[in-house]
Amino acid sequence: ATERTALFMFFGGTGDLAYRKLYPSLFNLYKKGNLRTHFAVIGTSRQTLDDDKFRAAVKKSLADSGNRADSKEASDFISHFYYQAHDVTDQAHYSVLKDAAEKLDKKYKLQGNRIFYLSMAPQFFGTIAQDLKTQGLMSTNKDAFNRLVIEKPFGRDYDSAKQLNDALSKSFKEEQIFRIDHYLGKEMIQNIEALRFGNTLVESLWNNRYIDNIQVTLSEKLGVEERASYYDNSGALRDMVQNHIMQIVSLLAMEQPVAFTDTDIRAEKVKALRSLRVYNVADAATNFVRGQYGSINDQPDYRHEDNVPHDSTTETFVAGKLLFDNYRWSGTPFYVRTGKMLADKFTRVDVVFKKPLVDIFAFPQSQSTPLAANVLTIFVEPHAGFSLQLNAKTADAGFQTEPIKLDYMVDAAKSKETPEPYERLLHDVLKGDGTNFSSWPEVSYAWKFVDQIRRVWDLQEPQFPNYTPHSMGPAAAEELIQRDHREWIYRL
Ligand code: NAD
Numbered sequence: 001a002t003e004r005t006a007l008f009m010f011f012g013g014t015g016d017l018a019y020r021k022l023y024p025s026l027f028n029l030y031k032k033g034n035l036r037t038h039f040a041v042i043g044t045s046r047q048t049l050d051d052d053k054f055r056a057a058v059k060k061s062l063a064d065s066g067n068r069a070d071s072k073e074a075s076d077f078i079s080h081f082y083y084q085a086h087d088v089t090d091q092a093h094y095s096v097l098k099d100a101a102e103k104l105d106k107k108y109k110l111q112g113n114r115i116f117y118l119s120m121a122p123q124f125f126g127t128i129a130q131d132l133k134t135q136g137l138m139s140t141n142k143d144a145f146n147r148l149v150i151e152k153p154f155g156r157d158y159d160s161a162k163q164l165n166d167a168l169s170k171s172f173k174e175e176q177i178f179r180i181d182h183y184l185g186k187e188m189i190q191n192i193e194a195l196r197f198g199n200t201l202v203e204s205l206w207n208n209r210y211i212d213n214i215q216v217t218l219s220e221k222l223g224v225e226e227r228a229s230y231y232d233n234s235g236a237l238r239d240m241v242q243n244h245i246m247q248i249v250s251l252l253a254m255e256q257p258v259a260f261t262d263t264d265i266r267a268e269k270v271k272a273l274r275s276l277r278v279y280n281v282a283d284a285a286t287n288f289v290r291g292q293y294g295s296i297n298d299q300p301d302y303r304h305e306d307n308v309p310h311d312s313t314t315e316t317f318v319a320g321k322l323l324f325d326n327y328r329w330s331g332t333p334f335y336v337r338t339g340k341m342l343a344d345k346f347t348r349v350d351v352v353f354k355k356p357l358v359d360i361f362a363f364p365q366s367q368s369t370p371l372a373a374n375v376l377t378i379f380v381e382p383h384a385g386f387s388l389q390l391n392a393k394t395a396d397a398g399f400q401t402e403p404i405k406l407d408y409m410v411d412a413a414k415s416k417e418t419p420e421p422y423e424r425l426l427h428d429v430l431k432g433d434g435t436n437f438s439s440w441p442e443v444s445y446a447w448k449f450v451d452q453i454r455r456v457w458d459l460q461e462p463q464f465p466n467y468t469p470h471s472m473g474p475a476a477a478e479e480l481i482q483r484d485h486r487e488w489i490y491r492l
Contacts, residue, residue, distance in 0.1 A: 008041045244338075290315035
């Protein structure tokens, strides 16, 4: 592995995400040699801690994620961690951070490379970005990099996202901003490009002549849990569709990039999103449906979860149809759905091919059942793999056809070697590779699409709750697809 050199500054460095994901991921990069001697970490948050207490907390976070935290390797790694209490709204505090950064830069020979990771409430992103610049925390060494990493959510509609982006871009250029969408760090989401652009068999059929429809399902088994107060202000459309689903759909829909580089891939994703039809009021109302889970046994319905208002109209389920107005996809819809408290926890993509134009096996006296559609399934999680459903002859004397499946599942030992999304994404930030991050044009097209749905929903009081826990959502999600004479491939 190539050793990389940087100072990491984690804002919100004592938060849940930092301890649960970010520090263990950095440690993995260290174990693999991507970080060695020339790196340092400053954790900063409102909490008062000293270096020792912070290091003890980092050690615990490594142990909690299954590492041997008392090894020499772990303690060497942890010795690169420093803590600085800091209220991000207090400008004076930035100069303390600046001195700490400069000291560590000298001590570890960091060449001025800086990564600012904002792992805290987005309301602070704008101020922090601005103060990083005005208070001189960004490196001025012309060979060094300054990179800003930000967590979701990126705004709550187009206007607020634009405002946030305008604030960030006063300090950072687009290529310096890394907007995390952890779905883009998942093995099988990255595999969409390999599957499409590495296989003639796949890519030559990847269009409206051969594909009938594409289905994307992000299904969660749990309810809101302890994220209720955040979730109730957001809902499934903002929390899942605007970011993760739109990113997955754009990878499925895009044209082949000129080369496998972040600039080329982004250009194609943006082109795809530009041709996504933004619905008028009537079409938004028919092409998207929402749901909220009811109660079952002694489990409360959504409205009686802790920290949820009893009259909440927040959706915990969305299903919708997306249409691209371009030569490749015109007439081939993308159906998407996501929700909480559904039958199971999984993410998958089902690509449904058109049936043969003529079914020669269906002659009048034939006993054959009609041919099934070919379906290519991409299993994203919990298990990674592909499955291709074909029609074949049954192994008996007559002539019957039946659907069979060619399956490839990544085996458990290999899956263990697969880096966690956050490890991959932090590595990409170190390399300066923006492929698996959302660019501003992508974010803005996604919001413009989603805002139209929201606008229609906000006009009408929904009839909630409307789905049974452990189902696949409300009846309306079935009607949405049945109306087009189609079915969800994954069904109960
Ligand atoms: P958290 O509430 O656990 O941590 C917030 C951190 O910010 C704490 O360290 C706190 O001390 C610090 N902080 C708050 N106000 C401050 C101020 N005025 N000045 C300085 N520090 C301040 O939050 P989290 O769960 O770690 O999430 C952080 C970000 O990551 C959020 O944007 C969240 O939406 C996003 N995110 C979190 C997860 C997750 O699994 N936790 C997943 C995806 C995205």
